[in-house]
Amino acid sequence: MLNTIPTIDDIYSAHDRIKKLINRTPILSSGTLNSIFGSSLFFKCENFQKAGAFKSRGAVNVVYSLSKEQAVNGVCTHSSGNHAQALARAAASRGIPSYIVMPENAPKVKVEAVKEYGGEITFCKPTLEARESSLKDLIEKTKAYEIHPYNNYDIIAAQATANKELIEDVNVNLDLILCPVGGGGLLSGTALSKNYFSPNSKVIACEPLGADDAYKSFRKGEIVPSKNPNTIADGLLTSLGDKNFDIIQKYVNDIVTVREDSIIEAMKIIFERMKIIVEPSSAVPLAAIIEGKVDVKNKNVGIIISGGNVDLSKLPF
């Protein structure tokens, strides 16, 4: 297990370790979107990733990095979202149990998905305290290995492979790489890959105004935790981890915020024009383009689509 900022070799190793257990997701472009925004947009489609989100990269990497001794009692985490599904799937693939603490109000579709992958669920009250204390009890009982969803260098090294693939597979030099930010796992990985594999690109993080802890932290130079974050982009409600923030401060070029109505508009454009299903978090970078927060005119722009796990019966448009 890594205990410092991943090196270029750490990212290569993570990629080798996970390659056969994840999808090398396609990069899609839309002529219509390119004409609307006067730029060349390249969408790295992690909505087509195993378990529907980039989280599978990190989960597989950590689960397969554990020694036999560390893995013997299984793995655990608390999560109401994509990390839970990804971890359950990764554990099942290695043949070890997974224990997931989920808030009792977690979306039914996510609960079902965790069960389908063989995860054992413990429900708790929907507060951070209840989640943490339930997880503590669970660890005492099972001795399972806890895997944090983002504040973990092995997770970061693996999330970095999404942008590594984007840089390798796109046939142009990217001027900009846009990435949503929640806890900072994907963003810190994306920034590291930019630094190692495409140092002339700029990474711009995009964040909902209603959950702008990364924006505030980046400007202040220290972590400013979220207070009552509220956004349709449910994957971005979490606050930055310190390991993530350290990397973000070093290698992210800027962070911008977007309004809720722009997120919904961007999501609708992606559905209607690109014919792909994305979760609201994935629409945040395009929202920044729509609002003019990022100038993409005549530029080659990579956009990381984080995932596609969304309740289709509750679309906001």
Added chain:
Amino acid sequence: MLNTIPTIDDIYSAHDRIKKLINRTPILSSGTLNSIFGSSLFFKCENFQKAGAFKSRGAVNVVYSLSKEQAVNGVCTHSSGNHAQALARAAASRGIPSYIVMPENAPKVKVEAVKEYGGEITFCKPTLEARESSLKDLIEKTKAYEIHPYNNYDIIAAQATANKELIEDVNVNLDLILCPVGGGGLLSGTALSKNYFSPNSKVIACEPLGADDAYKSFRKGEIVPSKNPNTIADGLLTSLGDKNFDIIQKYVNDIVTVREDSIIEAMKIIFERMKIIVEPSSAVPLAAIIEGKVDVKNKNVGIIISGGNVDLSKLPF
């Protein structure tokens, strides 16, 4: 313009002609779907095609096959669907006008799309007679060149390129190639490409039970036109063209029918598991697999996804 069944060289020529004006659409697979059905399914994603459907292939080919004299007054057709959008786009790209007769009850989203591509719309009563007589009037007035959506060898040669790309890009030998059938443009092209580029594959056409004229015609050996067809798969309401039927009789291996509930179930699975947006017509082949009408066990199966133009505010699930 072609006046006999397209040869292998005709299909190569059509592909060369349209290549730069269409997308070489990706082939997607889903690990989850493959385990559910115990087979390897390869989805050729024409929902990512220009104007959202395979129809762009045919429209571009015909528009660019016209001589200067034939093209000078523009092109016209009657259509309430994807052919209208594709033709308007192709005409705009060549810089000639397009005139589209649309029934006054055509979905607003399709009307808007035709307008956006610069098509000039004439509305008529929603009957075949009204559509044909309006088109006749329009041709007298404009002298525009009429382009039939499917009963046309240049259209067929171009629709054949979708399956040609599938065969070229997939890295296995396909045992089966499944394709929806409406008027028969896509199916006849798919069958020709099978014959020329993968003769050991079998092409199975999949049709809604509520619009089963191809099924009946194939069994009877002569065209049996649709009577009051009714299906959610709005792209498959049309009856077979004679040029299409001729090819279908020669090169299609079988035609199966599916129920409406299976089409909706298949559509939902594609949305939820594959994270792509498809129109109901595109879900018909997977519906045939769900119903067990096609045995795909341990087989490599290509599936042509015809398009993704669907009203997202009216999803049937």
